[in-house]
Amino acid sequence: MDEVVKKYNELVDFLNKCDYYYYVLDNPIISDAEYDELKKELFEIERKYPQIIRPDSPSQRVGFKPSKEFKEIEHKEKMLSLDNAESEEEIIDWIRKIKRDYPNATFVVEPKFDGTSLELVYENSILKFAITRGDGLKGEDVTNNAKIIKTIPLKILKDIKRIDVRGEVLISKEDFKKLNEELLKNHERTFANPRNAAAGSLRQLDPSITAKRRLTFIAWGIGYFEGLEIDNQFDVLKLLKELGFKVSEPVKLCNDENEVVEFYKEMFKNRDNFPFELDGIVIKVNEFYIQKELGWTIRAPKWAIAGKFQAVEKTTKIVNVVFQVGRMGIITPVAILEPVEISGVVVSRVSLHNFDIIRKLDIRIGDWVYVRRAGEVIPEITSVIKERRTGGEKIIQEPRNCPSCNGEVIKDGAYYKCINLSCPAKLASHIQYVGEVLEIEGLGEATSNNLVKLNLVKDLADLFYLTVSDFLKLPNFAEISSKKLYNEIQKVKEGISLEKFIMMLGIPSIGKANAKALANKFRTLDKFLNCTYYELISISGIGYEIATNVIKFLRDENNRRIIEKILKSGIKITEEEKAKKLSNFFYNKKVVITGELSKFTRDEVIKFLESIGALVSNNVSSKTDYLIVGKNPGSKLEKAKKYNIKIISEEEFYEILKSEGIL
Structure with a gap:
């Protein structure tokens, strides 16, 4: 032996x-x-x-069984996100401010890779836990998935009693492209960017799926530690390398703002040469004693900052403009571009939104335009290069008929709208929307269009009666993909919340916030289906127009027939838990967020606001109570000013929460 x-x-x-x-x-x-x-x-x-x-x-x-959910684990030391510096000037100001109080401070600068943060807890040199950042105080236990990542050592190369290693989980640009190609081939929803792909892959309940994604872990720091003598960030990175980790590279130890800005410019210039997405640099005070004295704000350390790169603009040509019909009949002009790569993503289509924007920018077919990805996500045209016009460009004409059913079109404000109730494009868009609301993997745009085109779905209810043999009739669907989509729908039928059921019906003006308000009020489907106008207008944020839309929808015979048909498919609607009695500044108030937030992600803020009873919406209207504004706000800010809505800065938002005793 x-x-x-x-x-x-x-x-x-x-x-x-x-x-x-x-x-x-x-x-x-x-x-x-x-x-x-x-x-x-x-x-x-x-x-x-x-x-x-x-x-x-x-x-x-390898070999871990799928989990039903991730349990939460507390971070021994807070794992906070960083504040952002949006320009060279802001970087310089931040460094000078620190140098004023600490003239001998030095700064470690390194690339800021665009992935998902992870903490690895090692006890007696063995990997014990892998924890996501979460809210900074506690995160999800993804240990089984992390063990699959080959750049995460199961045992570090030195004997240390306890060390919490922090870093970024990433997927390379090349592997991201291959992953999306594979997902498309299998009729599954693709990822918008490598960051989402890395986060989604790490948080798979089934580790075998994580194993198929080529994830990499790059270490950039440590949290809590025992049995270790170390007093600066530069030595931390050297130690991490000695322990067996890949670390952020290149790294530079800088004495002043000039050296930092030089590094920033170099990284921006070479950003496309890195295998991973790079969205800026990270600047940290090197000396731990200064870090300790500087301390933290609520959501970020004062001794570190992210120097963000400006959004990259590229030029390309508009080769055509097509019209898309949404589930409410709104016809949206979409520019078809000569494909152009922006920050690792190939952009070939850009929404032009409406004809007010087309006329304002004077966009024509054949124009050369500047395109960027707003917030590094949504592509948009920023301007037209009129100097490159040849005279052959074509003015974009408003649609006279629906491009899908050839039905009548009406003008509704800045938009054009198809009013044909049987329009197949509206139904296909609605099916796709249901896929998003119910998180049905594989029910994307192409699949929804084909289901309608082949008459497999004639109304919303038909979706819940589809069989494996039905899916086999779709283009490029084989036995495995057909069974997978069928099982996804069956899983949904096992139980969905009343909020999601209301959302998926597609009632005009009922988005997530209003659906949540309705579900909290009525709690059961039966009570909702039999609600009265007066019950509706008693709900905060539900005014005359929305209440009328709900009553009109629920009293429509065809809509009632479809709802009954859905229920007969065997779908189970779970009752809403009785809402906790809350009392705070945002309770029962309609809140909209615009701009880039520096301390929380937008999803974290939305989740938090909803947990304290706020009704979060995507769009500003006269019914909106508050607009929370981050950096680089969009058109929502102007709209809020027009409606005289209270505008709250991000800092004011946190101060309100502190004064309420919530933070």
Whole structure:
């Protein structure tokens, strides 16, 4: 037995060494075939002698069963996000402010990779937990998924009692492209950007899905530690490398703002040469004693800042303009572009929104235009390069008939609208919307269009009666993809909230905030279906127009027929829990957010506001109570001023929460 244990330990140590050289140093020391043979030998020993399995064995990276949910774990030390500096001037101001109080301060600068943050807890050098950032105080336990990532050591290369290693989980631009191609091939929803792909892959309840995604972990810092003497960030990065981690590179130790700005410019210039998405640089005070004295705000350290890159604009040509019909009949002009890559994403279509914008920018077919991704996500045309016009450009004409059904079109403000109730494009858009609301993977635009086109879905209810054989009739659908989409719909039928059921019906003016308000008021489907006008207008934020829309929708015979048909499919609607009695500044108030938030992500703010009883909406209207404004706000700010809505800055928002005792 001693010989077996000796052989086993040698195999574990050597295979871990091979993983380190291959995944961290990008320098393989044996062939793939040799590696596979040794791994097979290791697995055979473990099969015969399970009592000797080591926690850092390569076998411990695979074979975990799917979880029903992620449990939450507290961070030993707060894991906060960073404040942003949006320009060179803001970076300079921040550094000068620190230098004024600490003339001898130095700064570590490194690339800011655009991924999802993760903390790895090592006890006695063995990986114990992997925790997402979460709200900064606690995050989700994704240990089983993290163990699959080959650049995360199961055992670090030095004996340390406890160290919490922090870093970024990433997917390369090349692997992101391959992943989306694979998802498209399987009729699954694609990811908007590499950051979302990394976050979504790390948080899969089934680790086998995470294993298929080529994720990388790059370490950039530490949180809590014991049994370690270290007093600056630059040495932390050197230590992390010695422990077996990939670290942020290049890294520079700077003495002043001039050196930092020089690094910032260099990174911006070379951003496209990195295998991973880069959205700025991170600047940290190097000395730990200064970090400690500077301290933290509610959501960010005062000793570090993210120097964000400005959104990149590229030029391209409009080759055509097509019209899309939404589920409410609104016809949206969409510019078809010569494909152009912006920040790692190929952009070939841009919404022009409405004809007011087209006329304001004087956009024509054949124009050369500047395009950027607003907030590094949504593509938009910022201006037309009129100097490049040849005279052959075509003015974009308003639609006279619906491009889908050829039905009558009316002008509704800045928009054109199809009023044909049987318009197939409206139904297809509605089916796609239901896929988004109910999170049905694989029910995207192409699938929704084909379901309507092939008459497999003639109304919303038909979606819940589809069979595997129905999906097999769709283009490019095989047995596996058909069963997968069928199972997704069956899973939804097992139970959805009243809020989501109301949302999916597609009642005019009922988005997430209003659906939540209705669900909180009525709590059961039966009470909602039999609600009165007076009950509706008693709900905060539900005025005359919305109440009329709801009553009109629920009294329509065809709509009632469709609802009854959906219920007969076997779908279960869960009752809403009785809303907690809350009393605070935002309770029962309609809130909209615009601009980039520096301390929370937008999703975190929305989730938080909803938890304290606020009704969060995407659009500003005369019924909106408050608009929370971050940096670089959009058109919502002007609209809020027009309606005389109270505008709250991000800092004021946190001050209100503090004064209410919520933060």
